[in-house]
Amino acid sequence: MAIYHLAVKSVSRSTGRSAVAAAAYRSGDCLENERDGLMHDYTRRGGVEDTFIVTPEGAEWAQDRSALWNAAEAAEKRKDAKVAREYELALPAELDAGQRRDLVRAFAEDIRDRYGVAVDAAIHAPHDYGDDRNHHAHVMTTTRVVDADGLRAKTRQLDVRSSASIEVEEIRASWAAQVNDALELAQVAERVDHRSYARQGVEMEPTVKMGHASAAIERRAEREQIAAGEEPHAVTPRGQINEAIQEARGLGYYIQRGRERIHEWSDQLRERAELAAQSMSSFVQGAARAMRSGLHVSNGDGFDALPALDQSPRREQTPAIELDQPGQADRDRQRQQDRERQHGRDGPDIGFGR
Template sequence: MGEPLATPFCQRADSVAIFHLSVKTVSRSTGRSAVAAAAYRSGDTLTNERDGRQHNYANRTGIDESFIIAPAGCEWTHDRSILWNAAEQAEKRSNSVTAREYVLALPAELDAKERAGLARAFASAVVERYGVAADVALHAPSAGGDDRNYHAHILTTTREVEADGLGKKTRILDAAKTGGPEIESLRELWAMQCNEALERHQQPARIDHRSYERQGVDEMPTIHLGPTSTAVERKHKAEHERKREPYKPQTFKAQENERRRSLNDHVREMVRELAETVREVVEKAKNAKKRAIYSLLRAAGNDLRKEEAEQARQAAEARRREKERLMAKLEQERRAAKEKALKDAESRKVDMVRRVKRLSPDAREKFLATEYPADPFERVVKGSDHPLGTAGLNAEEKVVRAELKVHQAQEKRQQVERTQAPSRGCSRGGPSRSRSRDYDNGPDFF
């Protein structure tokens, strides 16, 4: 039923629904095809005419509905096989992007008909904006997962659709300068459409496409688990339920999400305690003021006014110290999280260098192309799994390639030494001892 959706930009409260919109690409460089992607998401059986492979997902469950939306006069696109085979045939390069995918979290507060209408509205807006065709598949929550995880996969062509076939390539989402703002605009559009639908159906929940930081919410967002980690967590959870044992997260991402949720709960509790303290201080201040007035009427002196001022100062000082304590603790938690991310990034870098050195020379570039894709959207997706994001992935690639360059130079030098060793001849006392015998298969930096 598609991969589960995280909620990195959504407050988990009764008044806020789940928000998720991600944009991905289907590229031949990763061994994928638009025909296979369309068959899997729609639960259809399609044959890729380019390589003759049949993709049969007719027995797949969890697909609530699927339909195709295209510009007026382009009825030929409503045949899923014709549409996606045309998309494959239109691209000639071995690393072409043949389709683009939008993954949307549908509000669980709406019923099936309302969710389908909402997905259709967004797909229609995408078709109108870019002149492409959109293949929409609505998926239900998977068994054992979050029962709110209704979501839609919208697969679109990367070329404009015309009455007689596919036209020019749409580049606005591919360019570095326009891609980011364009995706932000789509996220804002989706949030607006969801909120209008929720309001129209008298649902109190609302979503916000902005990050916690932009919303001014002092919370740490959770990490998107992805299909692999989700599968591991479901397996372990089912096993613990069978044994009637308390379940604890197994994967790093799930454990980190648990830690972040715990930290957010702790921060909210501290804020609640601070608010309670402030209310108590205010109440005490009010009572002190009343006592001061009564004492002033009885004694007509100024000492009680000084006491009231001192109490107010002490209350303000107490609030200031409490706020400083909370902020210092939060900053400490943030620094710890940052240090852990840096440590994980360093460990990952060392592991990547080791792995690429162990590969044969022919397999190294393929490995590097997979781990550090050139396509900007694929790199953003790949960077989401890196502890330091895309910037960390870029820095890691530089180090790995530099280490590989040194390693390759040493390999070449050792190869030359091995080929030259027999030409040195033998002495009268027996064969000379070649220096190459003192070397192993190459230096090991780690």
């Protein structure tokens, strides 16, 4: 996958370095430092895929690497002066050589236009002893503005504390945008981000920087472990920390995938429940329409149209008025005559008790 890396460094006399030596090493060239007479010959070094110099308009003299960096050395008088600045860039392995060159050139031109400096770029292939995807570039710039007559005023934006962090942040963001544009142009889905995981809102612990010494020890130990038939494992403290971080990331990935699957299942169950509810609603509405239709068209009492709750035949309704039975009138007349005779024997009721 494409990775993001941009580091801003300085070439300073305070650490015993010179711009001429640094440019010779990065470009695989042979340059003489006119200030101290030392010859720096790196023509036999390998891994340098491409080099080029980008200069402001009218400063064609700076296309000569020896003239450019000797002028940078001559312009500084202090023993601790910063004689050059370097940008270390990681290049996407997903791009081919031509695409990587175009990407580095676009960055170099952006730095030239931003500060008015000369830019010396060297594109390096991955090291034989490291990751074979580690394509990278070293982009050296002058610390002074360059024009047709030589080097002029210092570019202080990256030297002053109040503005340096802002400048570096903008350069890092610009480089991320350029890398993503190149990946999109190459129809590569990968993207990079110059922000930390925390700033991106990603809950992932970053690995620690190994450093040259630890990385060399890990590579040697891995070769020995493979030769002995052992499973490779970290042997340095930094390597062990990164190994634990990678294992935690793997566990976190499975946990996250599990959460995603649970959400997917929940969504599926919710969709099925909604479909079932819709089907039940349609069934109930259809049954209600059938009942209303049966009540309207029935010739009887209307209940024949209703679905039976069981299979037993319905009982006949009991009439509300009792029908006259044979001989009932004669019996009623006989009872009335009996009451009248009894009343005649007892005499009229005058309201007094006996």
